[in-house]
Amino acid sequence: MHSIDMDLVEMTLDVMKYAIDRISNVTPELGAPKKEEDLLRIVGETVTADGIGGEAAFKLFRDVLVKATVPIDHPRHLAFVPAAPTRAAIMFDLVTSASSIHGAYWMEGGGGIFCENQAMKWLVSLTGMPKGTFGVFTSGGTAANLSAIVAAREEWRSRKTDNTGLKGLLITSDAAHSSVQAMAKVIDADMLMIHCEGEYLTGKELQATINQLEEKDRKRLFAVVATGGTTNAGIIDELATIADVCEKENVWFHIDCAYGGGALAAKSVKHLFNGIERADSVTIDPHKWLFSPYDCGAVIYKNMELAKNAHSQKGSYLEIFKDEGAHGFNPSEYQIQLTRRVRGMPLWFSLAMHGTDKYRVAIERGIELAQIAAKKIEDRPYLELVRPPSLSVVLYRRKGWTPD
Numbered sequence: 001m002h003s004i005d006m007d008l009v010e011m012t013l014d015v016m017k018y019a020i021d022r023i024s025n026v027t028p029e030l031g032a033p034k035k036e037e038d039l040l041r042i043v044g045e046t047v048t049a050d051g052i053g054g055e056a057a058f059k060l061f062r063d064v065l066v067k068a069t070v071p072i073d074h075p076r077h078l079a080f081v082p083a084a085p086t087r088a089a090i091m092f093d094l095v096t097s098a099s100s101i102h103g104a105y106w107m108e109g110g111g112g113i114f115c116e117n118q119a120m121k122w123l124v125s126l127t128g129m130p131k132g133t134f135g136v137f138t139s140g141g142t143a144a145n146l147s148a149i150v151a152a153r154e155e156w157r158s159r160k161t162d163n164t165g166l167k168g169l170l171i172t173s174d175a176a177h178s179s180v181q182a183m184a185k186v187i188d189a190d191m192l193m194i195h196c197e198g199e200y201l202t203g204k205e206l207q208a209t210i211n212q213l214e215e216k217d218r219k220r221l222f223a224v225v226a227t228g229g230t231t232n233a234g235i236i237d238e239l240a241t242i243a244d245v246c247e248k249e250n251v252w253f254h255i256d257c258a259y260g261g262g263a264l265a266a267k268s269v270k271h272l273f274n275g276i277e278r279a280d281s282v283t284i285d286p287h288k289w290l291f292s293p294y295d296c297g298a299v300i301y302k303n304m305e306l307a308k309n310a311h312s313q314k315g316s317y318l319e320i321f322k323d324e325g326a327h328g329f330n331p332s333e334y335q336i337q338l339t340r341r342v343r344g345m346p347l348w349f350s351l352a353m354h355g356t357d358k359y360r361v362a363i364e365r366g367i368e369l370a371q372i373a374a375k376k377i378e379d380r381p382y383l384e385l386v387r388p389p390s391l392s393v394v395l396y397r398r399k400g401w402t403p404d
């Protein structure tokens, strides 16, 4: 399987031709998922004792299976939060795989981790967080939120031995992304969801909620999670007043900007994120609004030592990576994963090639497109906006239509 023969050469040519065609195709065919039994009927069993051969397997993928997917980068894919990776970033995703870089420790992955860190430096600069702030790329927003929440909980537990036996409690709003609730479940923490009076969570509401906690629950409170761009509406919580409360109450302040984080690069809306510079940790997904291919998230910490205390794995075979001479930045020490792909490399290459100004322009254009769409909706008597557009999200309805 590792030798280079004619089959391998032919398969390589097929794959490269497909990749070049796909990367340069501006309107890939809009496929649609089929039932698994229908796909099985068409392609048959593909994993067999003898193998079906590269040519046959690739043909099945190209002619049948990929057509049972919806290309998320299609210009008319307007559902959910689509990805729009740059062609440079996609090309470099191929290079990232071909280079077989183990991205856990500097000792093996130094050059690749250097690339990631260059991109991370730019992301961190967008937040305005203080000197010493840094971060790592993760598989996405869920893993970034989980990594941050674990760091928060460990910091809280390290304050007092009494906290070790307590089940943690975190507070968020009911507009927070489902992954926050899911990750609270993963770490077996309780979660209190504030139902906001207005469209976003304010420090006042947070303070009132904390004031109402019984003493036993106040002791368990270790983190507040605000949102910098809700997935459904692009709404940003009142970060500055929430930061005031978190500082006063001495609880970890995490901001989930998985979707909205890209907008930090846009001067027209940056002020909406005032207060982000006071966060303890921030999630930003480059695979959402920073033109990276899947999958690429990022978690940023104000205090990297606290993240390291929470995540650094100890094991006899791992100690070599921390030896003198192997010193450098070890991404695995700051998030939940050990072995990892250097998934920030495609973002780095695209940023290095195009420069950050092009990113700013592209993100501003996304925001402008939302405004143009809103105007077109307002101009049509049979449509109405549910609320003014926020970031790149436009919510509207067809007047008189029921869900049916």
Ligand SMILES: Cc1ncc(COP(=O)(O)O)c(C=O)c1O
Pocket (backbone or CB within 6 Å): 081, 139, 140, 141, 142, 143, 177, 179, 227, 229, 230, 231, 256, 257, 258, 259, 260, 285, 297
């Ligand atoms: C605000 C927010 N947080 C977290 C996530 C989860 O991110 P991922 O799907 O990359 O794990 C999403 C995904 O849409 C999101 O919009």
